[in-house]
Amino acid sequence: MTDQITMDNGITADEIVINADPVKGQETVLTEGALSLLKTLCKHFAADVPTLLANRKVKQALIDNGQLPDFLPETKSLRENEWKVRGIPNDLQDRRVEITGPVDRKMVINALNANAKVFMADFEDSLAPSWQKIVAGQINLRDAVAGDISYIAAETGKLYTLDDDPAVLICRVRGLHMLEKHVSFAEQAIPASLFDFCIYFYNNYRQLLSKGSGPYFYIPKLESHLEARWWAKVFAFVEERFCLQPGTIKCTCLIETLPAVFEMDEILFELRSNIVALNCGRWDYIFSYIKTLNRYSDRILPDRQSVTMDTPFLSAYSRLLVKTCHKRGALAMGGMAAFIPSKDANENQQNLDKVRQDKQLEARNGHDGTWVAHPGLADTAMEIFNEYIGEDHVNQLHITRDVDAPILAHELLAACDGARTEIGMRRNIRIALQYTEAWINGNGCVPIYGLMEDAATAEIARTSIWQWIKHSQHLSNGVLVTKALFKEMLVQELAQVKEEVGAARFTHGRFTEAAVILEQITTADELVDFITQPGYELLVS
Structure with a gap:
């Protein structure tokens, strides 16, 4: 450990410093204990993040110069060997419908009360990370875990409270590429992912475990198994520090980048003590396809509306994720239905029909559950997955897809037909x-x-x-x-x-x-x- 350096303002260089005006209630989640853990995590793990991000650029440069993504030859034996992840807690066995959304107070209550098995509370893609929203989100999740969250709508006076049997809560942290500019360690903005993970874990793990649940996380934007290895080290460090059984922290990783789809086995292996599922983050995956292959004139996508899950490269991605997960004893989650209910009856029916078609495709492929963005779509998704999962199962882990031919790299990279209008x-x-x-x-x-x-x-x-x-x-x-x-x-x-x-x-x-x-x-x-x-x-x- 290096000696502490005292700066002119009296703060040591390896201290956590908050560079923002205080938010109401901030002191209740950014406690001395939480900030102590954050400091320790930053000291041990923050310096690794720039290296991991630099590795992304190295890989991208190879792709730009003509080396298309492929399965890693050096980990072939790992893919061919028999092994499984540690296991899935009881309250994560049935995830047939998950609702997602930001961490504002009303949304948290409505999502936990929706006809869904899981609420993925999002600090990432559906949240603009102002300091106020980040802190308020942590307060809202703490109150939800404690069971005493409520909200009164200013415009109507309506009171929102939790139902008796809310959905299971999973916290999605921000990706490794994001910094939390309002918090610094050693005079550097800290990785936003460490902040989100640390504050949620510290404030909620005891209460969650006492209720028979646990500290569960969604990890976004992974691009390699080395990044998964970093997360595994973070989890193991925290479990040991708090005298928790290995594997107490559970995570689901989004496979939403093109490089990651070629390392799904490796990601599961690195996180095998903690991981319970992979998820088809389809919209980010389409974005990543464009970004990763941006130099290739033969892999240009058409209008967004044409790039549906039955498109060959997306179908291959979905089927490979199911096959890989189920082989390793992990759940395979489907992607987001972005439609929202419409007040126009005809338009609403069209939207529901599109959602139904999309979810039937996922269920047929063997996914164990799916995402919706609005409570009004939960019933439709639930009906479809109930039909495919049946009464004798709580998921589709029994669907192995062993009869499928191997899915090869060229299928995952296939060009997509369609008009550009x-x-x-x-x-x-x-x-x-x-x-x-x-x-x-x-x-x-x-x-x-x-x-x-x-x-x-x-x-x-x-x-x-x-x-x-x-x-x-x-x-x-x-x-x-x-x-x-x-x-x-x-x-x-x-x-x-x-x-x-x-x-x-x-x-x-x-x-x-x-x-x-x-x-x-x-x-x-x-x-x-x-x-x-x-x-x-x-x-x-």
Whole structure:
């Protein structure tokens, strides 16, 4: 251990420092014990994160230079050997429907009360991480775990409280690429993932274990088994520090990047003491397909609406995840239904039909459960998975897919047919514009045109256009997609958004700032990794 260095302000260089105005109730979750654990985790693990992120860039450079992703030859024996993950707790055996959403107080209550087995409380893609929202989210989850959370709607006076049998709570932390700029250690912003994990674990593990549950986490954006190994070390360190049985902390990893789909066995192996499932994070996966293969002119995606789960490369991804998980004794979770109920009866029925078709495909493939973004879709998803799982099982671990032919790399990388249309391009611009404006105003989960948009879907919208520009694609009407065309459409669609939201909302909003961000990253020569990175600098505190 290095000696502590005292700075001019009297704070030692290896102390946790909060660089934000206090939030009401902050002291109840950022306690001395929680911050002590955070300091220890940062001391042991924070310095590894830049190396892991640098490894991503090394791998991406190889792909850019023509080495397409493939299964790792050095871990072939691991994939061929027989082994299984440690086991699945009783309250995570049945996950046939999971509802997801941000950690605001009303959402937490409604989601835990929904007709779903699990609520995935999200500090990541559906949350714009202002300090206020991050701290309030931790307070809300602590109160939910304690069972005494309530909320009174200011506009109606309606009281919201927890039902007697709420869903199982899983906390999704932020990805390794994200920093928590409001907290520093050794004068550096700390990994946001460590902050989210530490504060939720410390404040809730005793209460969760006393109720027969446990500290459960969703881990997003993994790109390699080395990143999974880092998480396994974090979990093991915390379990030992708090005298918990190995494997007490449980996690589900999202397979939502193209590199990770080639390392699913390896990810499960590295986390075998703690992991219970993998999840098809489909929207981020589509975004990652574009980002990872951005130099390849023969792998350009069409309009977003055309890229459905029966598309060959997505179907292969889903089936391989099921086969891999079930071979190792882990659950295989399906992806998100982003539709939201509509007040128009015909439109609502169309949305439900699309959800039903999507969920039937997942259930047929052997998934053990699925995600919905709105309580109004939970019944539809539940009905379908009840039908496929049946009365004699609580999941589909018995579906091995052993009769399938091996799924090869070329199937996971297959190009996707479909049109690139002007309507699709303009819609992408409006979605990305409205989402970015909402995000920098602190709202990371936004209903737009009948879909619940989050960071992942906004990423698809803007990277699709970037890809079309880079590779000089023509729209179905013959028009060449250029930077100039995009800028022209952006001005037009900004005016269209103003008409849709109204002059007052537009004037008091931040649409012009959002348009500037969108123009900068969409016309950049190199693909910007995440739209939230430039947005984070403008995010309201």
